[in-house]
Amino acid sequence: MTTKNEKIKNSPKEAIEMSGSEAMVRSLVAEGVDTIFGYPGGAIMPIYDALYDFGHAVKHVLVRHEQGAVHAAQGYARVSGKVGVCFATSGPGATNLITGIADAMIDSTPIVCITGQVTSGLLGTDAFQESDVIGISMPVTKWNYQITSADEIPDAIAKAFYIASTGRPGPVLLDITKDAQFAKLNFAYKKCTRIRSYVPEFPTNKVHLKNAADLINSAKKPYLLFGQGILLSGAEKELRHFIEKTGIPAASTLLGISALDSDHPLNMGMLGMHGNYAPNIKTNECDVLIAIGMRFDDRVTGNIKTYAKQAKVIHIEIDPAEIDKNIKTEVAILGDAKHTLRLLTTLVEERQHTDWVNEFLQARQKEEEKVIIKDLHPTKLGLTMGEVVRLSTNLTGNMAVVVTDVGQNQMAAARYARFNQSRSWVTSGGLGTMGFGLPAAIGAKFGSPEKEVILFVGDGGIQMTIQELGTIAQEKLPVKIVILNNDFLGMVRQWQELFFEKRYSFTEITSPNFVKLADAYGIPAAVVSERKDLEPAMKAMIAAKGPYLLEVKIEQEDNIFPMIPAGATVSNCLLGSDEL
Amino acid sequence: MKQEYIISAYSENHIGLLNRITIIFTRRKVNIESLTVSESALAGISKFTIVVNEEKEKVVNIVRQIEKQIEVLKAFYHTNDEMIFQEIALYKVPTQALMESDQIEKMIRLHNARILEITKEYTVIEKTGHKEETQALFNGLNQFGVLQFIRSGRIAITRSPIERLSEFLRERDSLFAKMEAKIK
Numbered sequence: 001m002t003t004k005n006e007k008i009k010n011s012p013k014e015a016i017e018m019s020g021s022e023a024m025v026r027s028l029v030a031e032g033v034d035t036i037f038g039y040p041g042g043a044i045m046p047i048y049d050a051l052y053d054f055g056h057a058v059k060h061v062l063v064r065h066e067q068g069a070v071h072a073a074q075g076y077a078r079v080s081g082k083v084g085v086c087f088a089t090s091g092p093g094a095t096n097l098i099t100g101i102a103d104a105m106i107d108s109t110p111i112v113c114i115t116g117q118v119t120s121g122l123l124g125t126d127a128f129q130e131s132d133v134i135g136i137s138m139p140v141t142k143w144n145y146q147i148t149s150a151d152e153i154p155d156a157i158a159k160a161f162y163i164a165s166t167g168r169p170g171p172v173l174l175d176i177t178k179d180a181q182f183a184k185l186n187f188a189y190k191k192c193t194r195i196r197s198y199v200p201e202f203p204t205n206k207v208h209l210k211n212a213a214d215l216i217n218s219a220k221k222p223y224l225l226f227g228q229g230i231l232l233s234g235a236e237k238e239l240r241h242f243i244e245k246t247g248i249p250a251a252s253t254l255l256g257i258s259a260l261d262s263d264h265p266l267n268m269g270m271l272g273m274h275g276n277y278a279p280n281i282k283t284n285e286c287d288v289l290i291a292i293g294m295r296f297d298d299r300v301t302g303n304i305k306t307y308a309k310q311a312k313v314i315h316i317e318i319d320p321a322e323i324d325k326n327i328k329t330e331v332a333i334l335g336d337a338k339h340t341l342r343l344l345t346t347l348v349e350e351r352q353h354t355d356w357v358n359e360f361l362q363a364r365q366k367e368e369e370k371v372i373i374k375d376l377h378p379t380k381l382g383l384t385m386g387e388v389v390r391l392s393t394n395l396t397g398n399m400a401v402v403v404t405d406v407g408q409n410q411m412a413a414a415r416y417a418r419f420n421q422s423r424s425w426v427t428s429g430g431l432g433t434m435g436f437g438l439p440a441a442i443g444a445k446f447g448s449p450e451k452e453v454i455l456f457v458g459d460g461g462i463q464m465t466i467q468e469l470g471t472i473a474q475e476k477l478p479v480k481i482v483i484l485n486n487d488f489l490g491m492v493r494q495w496q497e498l499f500f501e502k503r504y505s506f507t508e509i510t511s512p513n514f515v516k517l518a519d520a521y522g523i524p525a526a527v528v529s530e531r532k533d534l535e536p537a538m539k540a541m542i543a544a545k546g547p548y549l550l551e552v553k554i555e556q557e558d559n560i561f562p563m564i565p566a567g568a569t570v571s572n573c574l575l576g577s578d579e580l
Numbered sequence: 581m582k583q584e585y586i587i588s589a590y591s592e593n594h595i596g597l598l599n600r601i602t603i604i605f606t607r608r609k610v611n612i613e614s615l616t617v618s619e620s621a622l623a624g625i626s627k628f629t630i631v632v633n634e635e636k637e638k639v640v641n642i643v644r645q646i647e648k649q650i651e652v653l654k655a656f657y658h659t660n661d662e663m664i665f666q667e668i669a670l671y672k673v674p675t676q677a678l679m680e681s682d683q684i685e686k687m688i689r690l691h692n693a694r695i696l697e698i699t700k701e702y703t704v705i706e707k708t709g710h711k712e713e714t715q716a717l718f719n720g721l722n723q724f725g726v727l728q729f730i731r732s733g734r735i736a737i738t739r740s741p742i743e744r745l746s747e748f749l750r751e752r753d754s755l756f757a758k759m760e761a762k763i764k
Binding site: 139142196198203325 | 595596599600603607640644645647648650651652653752755756758759760
């Protein structure tokens with residue numbers, strides 16, 4: 001072993017004979033992988049056997065269910081900007097990954113999933129734990145490939161990492177038959193830098209760039225929307241320079257949060273169904289709409305027939321398939337956000353749109369009076385999600401990585417958490433995957449160990465992947481879990497209240513005693529239900545050196561406002577149920 | 581407005597790619613009227629010819645999604661009048677019917693069809709043409725009882741003088757060269 005290691009170190013170019021499994025692990029190390037989330041099983045045992053010798057180079061985290069592995073890989077990728085990696089065995093192991101892969105696909109998260117597969121001779125025979133994971137994962141992967149011979153391993157891994165991380169990132173799945181893991185090959189690793197049929201990003205079209213600059217320079221009421229593309233291309237600084245030079249107010253999508261400091265004077269907040277009031281209504285009042293690294297999801301646009309019809313739309317986007325898909329553009333600039341913004345900033349004139357920005361601030365004031373003050377400084381007895389979230393963000397100086405599950409807890413966190421650092425917001429956007437939060441928080445902590453990681457999760461969502469408390473306990477991982485417990489599946493209940501005549505069909509949910517449960521795992525925990533206890537409890541949680549679970553009993557039937565009802569126009573952004 | 585479009589896609593010859601392409605249609609509930617896959621003029625590159633009856637907007641969206649697949653080099657869409665296209669049909673009729681009158685023989689001459697094989701029991705006739713033409717012959721022959729009938733997927737070629745793919749591959753090579761030069 002040592003001699004072989006030395007040999008590899010001394011002459012990396014020289015091919016060395018080894019098993020497919022070892023080649024797999026060495027390829028991952030060559031790609032800079034330091035953390036793998038996974039779960040062993042029959043068809044991936046040779047790879048796990050090879051991994052046994054690589055403890056010095058790679059940390060393997062044993063999850064409690066494969067869905068936990070893939071969400072953790074997503075959380076890791078989102079905070080670190082690196083490719084997240086997970087392992088699963090064939091059959092049920094592989095199929096358990098699918099939800100997370102679909103989530104990563106729709107949220108453009110770079111992950112590489114490696115699944116074991118039955119021996120190639122048994123493919124298609126309904127062998128034990130055989131499932132057609134290539135077929136099953138095809139619609140939800142950016143690329144997938146089945147390796148049936150050991151020789152293919154280094155190239156397949158190189159391609160997988162190249163595809164997952166370049167262009168519009170996404171999930172890649174490699175399925176490896178057991179015989180390919182055992183077989184020998186002459187190993188030499190070379191990174192992939194080009195695939196003939198794949199152009200990760202197109203060079204900037206100078207004419208389009210000029211047209212966009214002209215539109216921006218002549219605009220009276222320009223407005224900028226940014227999405228996760230800013231984070232994915234590392235364009236945070238470029239975005240700030242651009243809006244500061246042009247004086248253009250900006251708003252983010254759910255996934256664009258943390259790309260621009262929350263308290264930046266031109267950051268108007270979040271778009272979308274439960275986004276802020278001003279960003280939504282001003283969409284239908286601007287004259288030029290600049291959209292960067294976002295895809296006009298229906299939760300952002302509401303009814304597209306009445307979306308920004310008065311505005312000329314400029315779309316800066318890396319994925320050609322997104323151009324004109326939902327919203328017709330006046331000018332589309334294909335390419336990476338960072339590069340494009342850098343070029344565009346040189347072409348735009350210095351401006352201040354004081355009156356226009358003031359209009360946003362006036363609209364914000366309206367939301368402040370009708371919604372925010374009630375959420376953050378409630379006069380009623382029951383605790384609100386908003387005050388819990390804002391307290392945690394205040395106590396951490398806006399420096400924590402905030403992870404959420406899906407539903408009311410997610411929207412409260414998106415609205416009331418504040419951010420001073422990019423890549424400090426992890427949530428399931430496009431797929432809206434309940435159960436995402438707890439495992440994603442595990443991945444986020446491994447991806448940013450130096451930061452405080454706080455998870456906001458509902459009593460419904462935590463019970464979908466609650467088994468991952470075991471992973472946290474085993475790793476003694478200092479993740480801070482805040483359960484916002486209202487004894488309801490809150491978001492569905494809210495819709496039932498507003499649109500289904502309060503017929504609460506199967507949305508009341510009972511929970512275990514979370515404190516006792518945490519205790520069973522050896523995780524310190526506390527529960528609060530009164531306002532006076534919240535701050536000390538939250539401080540104790542943040543002060544904890546290891547993992548900590550804080551259950552907060554909140555008002556049972558609170559609603560998230562503002563709200564744009566499904567299919568309504570963005571102008572119809574309601575500030576309360578009285579406006580319905 | 582729905583109309584017939586011919587989608588042509590050039591790709592690397594990889595296992596599973598056909599599936600990746602067809603699910604793009606399935607997901608949008610678009611029916612594939614006909615599908616042909618074969619090697620193109622360039623070795624190792626496959627050509628998909630897919631006929632759909634759809635609205636233009638949807639076709640544009642589908643073509644972009646096809647092109648987004650890692651192993652697809654390029655995809656185009658055309659209306660019928662922008663392309664020259666053909667289908668082939670095979671008909672099996674009882675030889676007895678051919679013997680009893682000269683009507684089938686006349687039909688074969690009229691439709692520019694030809695006979696591929698004659699046995700005591702059956703005769704196999706071949707006809708190339710557009711769907712309406714192969715259908716017209718079917719309707720004629722069926723008076724005598726067509727025993728078996730099969731029509732191929734469409735194959736199509738553009739009216740432009742060169743293969744658009746070679747032009748495209750040249751452009752792509754220079755694009756990669758330019759981008760790599762920038763990195764260095």
